[in-house]
Amino acid sequence: MKTGIDILENEIVQQYPDVLDILLRDHTTQKNIFWATDNYEHLGEAYTYNAPITPDLITVDNGDIIMPRVHKDQVLQKARSKEMAEVFTPSWVCNAQNNLIDEAWFGRKEVFNREITNSDGSKGWETNPNKITFPKGKTWKRYIRDTRLEVACGEAPYITSRYDTTTGEFIPVDDRIGILDRKLRVINENVHSTGEWLKATQTAYKNTYAFEWQGDSLLLAREAMLATFIENYTYKFGKEPLLKSIKYIAYIISWNVWQMDGLKCVIPNSCGHKKEVLVNLFGETETKYSFCAGCENGNINKHNGIYCLIKEWSKKDLKTGKKGRKIRFVDLLK
Numbered sequence: 521m522k523t524g525i526d527i528l529e530n531e532i533v534q535q536y537p538d539v540l541d542i543l544l545r546d547h548t549t550q551k552n553i554f555w556a557t558d559n560y561e562h563l564g565e566a567y568t569y570n571a572p573i574t575p576d577l578i579t580v581d582n583g584d585i586i587m588p589r590v591h592k593d594q595v596l597q598k599a600r601s602k603e604m605a606e607v608f609t610p611s612w613v614c615n616a617q618n619n620l621i622d623e624a625w626f627g628r629k630e631v632f633n634r635e636i637t638n639s640d641g642s643k644g645w646e647t648n649p650n651k652i653t654f655p656k657g658k659t660w661k662r663y664i665r666d667t668r669l670e671v672a673c674g675e676a677p678y679i680t681s682r683y684d685t686t687t688g689e690f691i692p693v694d695d696r697i698g699i700l701d702r703k704l705r706v707i708n709e710n711v712h713s714t715g716e717w718l719k720a721t722q723t724a725y726k727n728t729y730a731f732e733w734q735g736d737s738l739l740l741a742r743e744a745m746l747a748t749f750i751e752n753y754t755y756k757f758g759k760e761p762l763l764k765s766i767k768y769i770a771y772i773i774s775w776n777v778w779q780m781d782g783l784k785c786v787i788p789n790s791c792g793h794k795k796e797v798l799v800n801l802f803g804e805t806e807t808k809y810s811f812c813a814g815c816e817n818g819n820i821n822k823h824n825g826i827y828c829l830i831k832e833w834s835k836k837d838l839k840t841g842k843k844g845r846k847i848r849f850v851d852l853l854k
Contacts, residue, residue, distance in 0.1 A: 530583040532743070533575065536763060540575050542770040543742045546779055548787060548829045553735045553779045556788045560585065560736075570789070573735050586736045588675060590688040608685040612643040614678045615697040622702070625666065627655050632702055633695075647695045651709050660706040664724040668699045672782050673730035676741035680748040693755045700728050700745065704752045714757060718765055721749065725772045726833040731780040731849075733788050742773050775831045778849075784814065785850035786825030791815050794824060820850060 532540045544552045552572040560567035563585070566577055578585050590608075615633065622631050631652060633645040654660060670678045677685045680698040684691065691697075696705075703724040711717045725745070732738040749769045753761040760766075781788045791812040798806045814823030827848045835845040 528583055529575070529578045529586070530580065533579050536766055539746070539763075539767060539770050540579070542767060542774055543739060543746065544573055544575065545774045546787075547775055547831075548778065548826060553738055555735045556779065557734045557736065573739065578739075586739060588683070588685065588688070588740060590683075590685060608674055609677055610643075610686045611677065611681050611684040611691065611697065612645065614681060615645050618678065618697055618699060618702070621668075621699075625663070626658075632705070633697065645695075645697065652706050660710045661720070663706055664703045664720060665727050667727045668729070670699070670730040673732045673741050673777070674737050676730055676732075676744055676777070679728060679730055679741070680744050682744050682748060682751075693751055696748075698748075700724065700748060703728070704748070708752065708756050714761075717753070717756060718761070721752070722768065722772065725749070725769055725776065726831075728776060729830065730777045731782060731828070732777070733779070733781060735779060738777065738779050742770075742777050745773050745777065746770055772833075778828055778830060780828045780849065781825075783820075784823050784825060785820060785848070785853070786823050786827050790825030791823050792825070820853065 529540060532543075546553045552574060554570055554572050555567060556569065558569050561569065565571065566574075576582070612635070616635055619629070619632070619635065623629050630648065633647045635643070635645050637643055652660070654663065668679075670676060673679065675685055676698075678698060679700045681691050681696045681701055683689060693701075704721065707717060707720045707724060711720050728745075730741060732741060746766070746769060750760055750766065753759075753765075779787065781790075784791065791814065793812075794810045796808045796810070798808060800806070810824065812822075812824045814820060814825075827850050829846050830849050832845045832847055833843060836843055837845045
């Protein structure tokens with residue numbers, strides 16, 4: 521995979537067969553994620569709000585349709601900010617907030633880097649070049665198992681900082697500041713065989729979650745997390761991982777980074793008025809209409825939409841007996 525901020529779907533299809541299909545999957549509906557935006561409807565029926573995103577729509581001659589926000593024109597950026605409150609956070613802000621989380625976890629400041637103000641007034645950070653040390657009673661293995669969630673993630677700048685979403689500047693592996701970037705850093709520092717590295721990295725990914733409404737941003741987030749895996753493996757071992765390893769990480773990502781209305785915990789726009797036609801013993805029909813009690817009363821547990829499923833990777837499924845229990849995300853809020 522070439523280094524750069526825009527991950528090309530054509531490149532994914534050519535170099536990593538079947539991976540794009542995995543990244544487009546929605547496990548709640550057992551269908552593909554959908555656009556959930558009107559920004560592409562001028563391209564035809566297949567690009568309308570409720571249409572699924574399929575590989576043919578974003579590859580070959582359509583390979584440049586989905587692009588990072590920083591590459592979109594200013595008119596479209598403003599429209600998305602107005603309609604969906606899509607505002608992307610500068611990397612230095614993501615870093616400062618992630619630093620606060622780690623300060624609480626480690627019990628000390630400036631674990632991964634030191635925040636700075638440059639001579640031109642811009643803000644940034646200086647990476648701590650020393651191996652990360654852990655407080656008494658805590659280990660690097662516990663750190664990568666610590667569960668983190670980015671809400672309304674957009675292109676997931678808090679999870680992986682491959683590039684600054686406001687400037688488009690590419691950030692080298694050594695200097696990244698995302699939640700996942702930090703977990704991968706401590707894995708790189710403590711694991712030196714490919715097998716153990718892959719096992720630890722899978723654990724890190726299984727404990728990193730995010731959700732997003734709009735399908736294009738969701739795909740960009742998933743692609744960024746996959747590219748981060750490939751880039752870190754290459755950084756550590758000087759070669760790309762095997763396709764089967766890439767596919768498994770893509771599968772984890774497709775579960776852990778999902779499409780959801782964050783206020784309702786359902787698939788976007790799946791709530792609504794329901795029509796049901798009933799037939800009695802005499803063959804007479806009756807039509808009943810029901811409304812979404814959750815939307816009407818503001819009760820998050822009463823929506824008639826499709827509640828989103830996620831996986832608890834460490835818990836056993838009661839039906840199969842295998843690890844990876846499926847649960848409704850809303851049930852975690854009780």
